[in-house]
Amino acid sequence: MSELDLSLGLLAALVACGAALGLDAVSWPQAMISRPIVAATLGGALLGDATSGFLVGAVLELLGLGHTPYGAAVYPETGPAGLLAGAGLAAGGGSGIGPLLVAVASGWAIGWIGAISIRMQRSLNERLLAGGGLAAPAKKLERRHRLAMVLDALRAGTLTAAFALPIMLLVKLADGISTMEGVVAASALLLVGMGLAGGVGAGVMRRRATDPLLLLAGGAIALAMIVTGR
Amino acid sequence: MKPTRSDQVASFLRCFAVQGSWNYRSLVAGGLANAMLPLLRRIYAGDPVRLRAAVERHLEPFNGHPYLCPMAVTALARLEHDGESPERIDRFRSALRAPLGAVGDELVWATWRPFCLLLSITIFWLWGRPWVAVGVFLLAYNLGHIWLRAWSFRRGWTEGLGVGKDLGDPPWARVVPWITSLNLLLIGSAVVLVSWLVAPDTLGRWGVALALAAAALLGYARPALGERLAAGLVLAAPVLLVLLGA
Known part of the structure; x- marks a missing residue:
């Protein structure tokens, strides 16, 4: 297990990125830099491993496909959550299913904590x-509108600052689990796969009879590519 | 007075922050009124009483997809410019809410964003370069995003009361079903590809393939159960892994 090297400068960079990503999701400019595949890749890159960041971001992305921001729906916040999950996995060495699962778990949990903080922010906006x-x-x-946006960035930055260190330590703790054997790994993979499929199943509109066939065809194409070595 | 080009640019830029003060009472109205201000100030130049009345009118509850809100901003400003009665403006404003939300949600959240994300994941699997995949996602998504904001801003001002035609038969109506089909193919492959990328080596290719086939069938048949189980697993993972690691 390598040492966790987190300087004050790096922490400041993470907090600044967390604030910007949190702001992007709803307040400004909604360019989707707050999506997990972007945020987690950024988090991973800051800790030296963009590829691990992308992987955890992709898993979070698929899990979150079922949560769309229709109307006043409550959904997990993705920016700070993805950033910290990607940074956590990169800090933990980026290998093995154990650290990956913990990074995904962390991202998912922070996403929902972020959702609670957004509700609080929106209630504050009501008073503003x-x-x-x-x-x-x-x-x-104009002043109140700008103030609401500044508060949103502060909220996301605070969320990032509060969880940065705990997440990285947690992922480091899971490093040893990469040695676990086949049965446990298979169970974990089965459940993760089921969750991914569940998330995407809920996320797409099943309006046509051909939809399940298209979904299975996509899976079959990917499996064929894997089995034949692309 | 008719808004100038610079008023329109200022208003358009403010549309990017239309949800900046989103709240549970007036929803997106604060952002809508804030984006309309550069136009309203020109329209009611020298008449602070009517300006104030117009701003108050547009601070009443409003909602809509953020990328299509520019259409509301300019269509409502056009009505103010044309001297329509406050009652007619209010009725039009209420009528806009539902279609702006439904059309935008279906196009952006349910179709365009998943497509760009899934394309990005596929590109990563094919080339293994995370920043290329992220770059393709951001570029493709934001081309559509900015085009949609600009289109809706322009149509709102030129059509005014007639924007209902655009919302009833938008230019992308024939493309969306095709992208939806493509999304389903990409989702099927993304589930397999991502799971393959994160799978431990000990399982082997066929182990992964069988596990995924079972998972995909179960998860697709019972999406809520699949998602809950996976969320439970990932949230319990820290405890489980520390115990197993020990």
């Missing part, structure tokens, strides 16, 4: 925009 007088002068509306 309540009470009238926003239209006269209209500059008050």
Whole structure:
């Protein structure tokens, strides 16, 4: 198990990225840099392993496909969560199913904690925009709107700062599990695969009779590519 | 007065922050009014009373897909410019909410974003370069994203009350079913590819293939159960792994 090297500068970079990614998801500019495959790759790259970051991001992405931001739906926050999951896996050495599962678990959990913080932020926004007088002068509306966005970035940065170190230590703890044997690994993989398929099954609209066939055809093509060595 | 080009640019840029003060009472209205301000200030130049009334009108609850909200911003500003009555503006505003949300959700959240994400995962599997995959995702997604915002902003101003035609038969209507089909193919392959990439070497190819086939069938047949089991597993993983590791 290698040493965990997390300097203050690196922590500051993670917090700044967490704040920017949190802001992107809803407030500004919604360019989707907050998606797990981007955030986790960034987190992994900051800790020296972008590939591990992408992997954990891809798993989180598929798990989260069933959670779409329709209307006022509650869904896991992806930016800080992906960033920390990617950074955690890269910090933990990036190998073995144990660290990967812990990184995914961490990302999933932080995503839901982030969802709670977003609810709180939205309630605060309600108070910011309540009470009238926003239209006269209209500059008050502009100031309150900007303040809400600054608070959103602060919220995401705080979330990142609070969980950065615990997540990396947790993933490091799981390093030894990469030695676990076939049966446990198979069970874990089965459940992860089932979850992935469940997530995507809930995430796509099944409106046509051909949809399941297309899904299976995609899986079959990928399996054929794997088995024949691409 | 008619808004100038720079008013329109300022308003368009503010549309990127339309959800910046999203809240449970007025939803996206604060962002909508904030984005309309550069246009309203020009339309009601020298008339602070009417400006204030217009801003208050647009602070009433409103919601819609953020990428299509620019259409509401400019269509409502067009009505203000054309001197429509407040009652008619309110009725139009209420009528816009549902289609703006439904059309945008189906196009962006259910179709375009999954397509770009799945394409990115496939590219990563084929070439193994994470930044290339991320770059393709961001470029492809944001080409569509910015085009949609610009299109809806433009159509709102030119069509005004007539934007219902655009929302009823949008230019992408014939493309969406094809992308949905492609998404299903990509999802099927992404589940297999990602699981293969993260699979431990001890299982071997056929072990992985069989496990995935069983998982995919179970997960697809019972999506809620599959997701709950997987979430439970990943959340319990830290404890399990520490115990197993010991």
